[in-house]
Amino acid sequence: MEFHYKDSACVSDDEIKALSSSLSSYIEHLREIAEHDTYDEPECSIFLPYDNDLYEQIIRAKEEKISSRLKYVVVVGIGGSNLGTKAVYDALKGHLETLNPNQFPKLLFADTTDPESISYLSNLLTTETKDFSEIVINIISKSGETLETIVNAEAILQHLKAKFGENIIHRIVITCGIDSPLWKSAKEQNITILGIPETVGGRFSVMSAVGLFPLSAIGFDIDKLRMGAQDMRKTCLNKEMSENPALLSATILFKQAKDGRTINTNFIFNPRLESLGKWYRQLLAESIGKNGIGLTPTVLIGSTDLHSVAQLHLDGPKDKVVTFISAKTDSNESVPNERIFPNIRIEVTGKKLSDIVSATLESTKEVYKKKKIPYTEVVLQNISESSLGAFLQFKMLEIMYLGKLFGVNAFDQPAVESYKTATIDRLKQE
Ligand code: PA5
Numbered sequence: 001m002e003f004h005y006k007d008s009a010c011v012s013d014d015e016i017k018a019l020s021s022s023l024s025s026y027i028e029h030l031r032e033i034a035e036h037d038t039y040d041e042p043e044c045s046i047f048l049p050y051d052n053d054l055y056e057q058i059i060r061a062k063e064e065k066i067s068s069r070l071k072y073v074v075v076v077g078i079g080g081s082n083l084g085t086k087a088v089y090d091a092l093k094g095h096l097e098t099l100n101p102n103q104f105p106k107l108l109f110a111d112t113t114d115p116e117s118i119s120y121l122s123n124l125l126t127t128e129t130k131d132f133s134e135i136v137i138n139i140i141s142k143s144g145e146t147l148e149t150i151v152n153a154e155a156i157l158q159h160l161k162a163k164f165g166e167n168i169i170h171r172i173v174i175t176c177g178i179d180s181p182l183w184k185s186a187k188e189q190n191i192t193i194l195g196i197p198e199t200v201g202g203r204f205s206v207m208s209a210v211g212l213f214p215l216s217a218i219g220f221d222i223d224k225l226r227m228g229a230q231d232m233r234k235t236c237l238n239k240e241m242s243e244n245p246a247l248l249s250a251t252i253l254f255k256q257a258k259d260g261r262t263i264n265t266n267f268i269f270n271p272r273l274e275s276l277g278k279w280y281r282q283l284l285a286e287s288i289g290k291n292g293i294g295l296t297p298t299v300l301i302g303s304t305d306l307h308s309v310a311q312l313h314l315d316g317p318k319d320k321v322v323t324f325i326s327a328k329t330d331s332n333e334s335v336p337n338e339r340i341f342p343n344i345r346i347e348v349t350g351k352k353l354s355d356i357v358s359a360t361l362e363s364t365k366e367v368y369k370k371k372k373i374p375y376t377e378v379v380l381q382n383i384s385e386s387s388l389g390a391f392l393q394f395k396m397l398e399i400m401y402l403g404k405l406f407g408v409n410a411f412d413q414p415a416v417e418s419y420k421t422a423t424i425d426r427l428k429q430e
Contacts, residue, residue: 001232001390002379003245008365009252010374019251019405020241026404027247030397031237039197042411043400048200048207049229049393058212058222061192065173066217067133070105072125073217076153077140077175077210078111079286080202083279085211088388090275092220105218110152118152122159132164138173138214142196142205144180147423175209201411203283204396207389221385228389236397246394249323249376250401256321256374257295263319264295267375269302269326269361272383277325280395287399287410294406295321302326303360310364314371322373326361327380327387329354 005011030043037047048054075082086094089107096103108121125135137156141149160168175194176182186193194209205211207229216222236246253264264284266277277299284297300309302324313320334352342349348356368375378394380387403410 001245001381001387001394002377003248003394004377004379005248005252008369008375008377009256010372011252011255015255016248016251017241019254020244020247023247023250023401023404024239026401027237027239030400034233034237039199042199042201042409044197044199045201045204045207045396046233046393048205049226049233049389054209054212055223055226057194058209058216061173061194061209061213062216064192065136065171069131069133070136070217071129071134072104072106072108073136073138073214074108074110074121074125074156075138075140075214076110076149076156077138078146078148079282080205081140081142081146081149081175081210082109082111083203083275083282084206084392085214087273087276087279087392088206088211088215088220088225088385089218091272091383091388092385093218094275095272107214107218110156111148113148113151118155122156125156126159126163132160132168132171135160135171136173136217137168137171138175138217139182140175140210141182142177142180142200142202142210144176144182144184147420147427150182173213175213201413203286204411206279206392224385225389228384228386228391229393230389232390232393233397236394245378246397247401249394249398250405252374252376253295253321253398253402254405257293261319261321261374262295263298263321265298265300265313265320265322267300267302267305267322267324267364269324269357270329270383271301271304273325273327273380274299274301276388276391279392283395283399284402286413286416288402288406288408290408290415293408302364303357306360306364313373314367318373320373322368322375324361324365324375324377325380326357326378327383329382 033041033043034046037050039047075085086109110118110121129135139149139153157168169189169191173192173194174182174186176196178195178198183193194213196205196208196210200208212222236244238244241247266280268274268277281297281299284295288294331354332352335348335350337350339349380391399410
């Protein structure tokens, strides 16, 4: 992964250096956590890619539940319990779902409670399968009692029970906090359980069973995902600021926010990575948005949103700091030399589509620079398990540094809890 910021971030090296120095004892602390590799501290998600017991547990669950007949793994979970999995899935396979609906096995996601979607999903599962071994229902909730997750699971399972009978229970895998209500109920009913360590928060949990089980169940190489994260952990615990992209990125975002640029746009020049942007949106918003401070994350897709939001970016309020994200691709798709409309846009004749995307990205950056809109740039080497694992780890460490700079606890979400309690209270009254 490449990280670029020089000449575009509009923060001087001296400023970055001063902010990085203020984090040196925190880097030391993270390095100690990494050395001991245990689940004692809120930052312990950095141990997950190294946890071989966890890896073996996932492989065992996979061997127990997954057969060659598998068609659908349904991820029932919301927020930190599904966004990371969806980010990796969409980048590697999910983006082709509409164009290639017959690719199996596939992940299906049930997050918000939308009655129509749940009906469609349940109908698909009951009509498009002959045998229940074609289905796994992975119910994921750290707290083990999130309203939407429990409601969706009950609704879907009711349909499956009607078709396949009581034995459908053997097609469930529960991923939840140890000793949570879901854990206890699953234990009583002898349902397969994968635990989430107490100290690993939802939005930092993609490398736990939360992400690893469903991704591995449908055939992705989770070892490569872990290795990508392991390598990036080493890089992002480097005390040398210029070698540490998470540290650089955090200090730049912090300085820009202090100067009034509190909107952070991930401008993603590859539609396959849109869900990755949404995963980061939650990570930044929920981790840093506290005590009246924070950055507002937005996700734009290049070049689609150049035709939608660029006007505002380039000519509206100067309150944005942009992260351009792209991936190197090797497709040979091109505009032919013998064209049907030879006189329109003659400059594209014979050009590869990937070169046209690159030209658009380079030109967009040039325009942003001229307009003095600060930006950094992340370039993935390719779109693979390993490069995605690296990106996820990079961003999780960036957020830990950013939380320290802002002086907020990046690992809790007290305001979210208040909406959950209010909804439960209302439902009790109805
Ligand atoms: O990051 C978080 O902690 C949240 O987004 C949670 O993941 C989300 O609220 C779902 O909670 P749970 O995993 O307990 O069902």
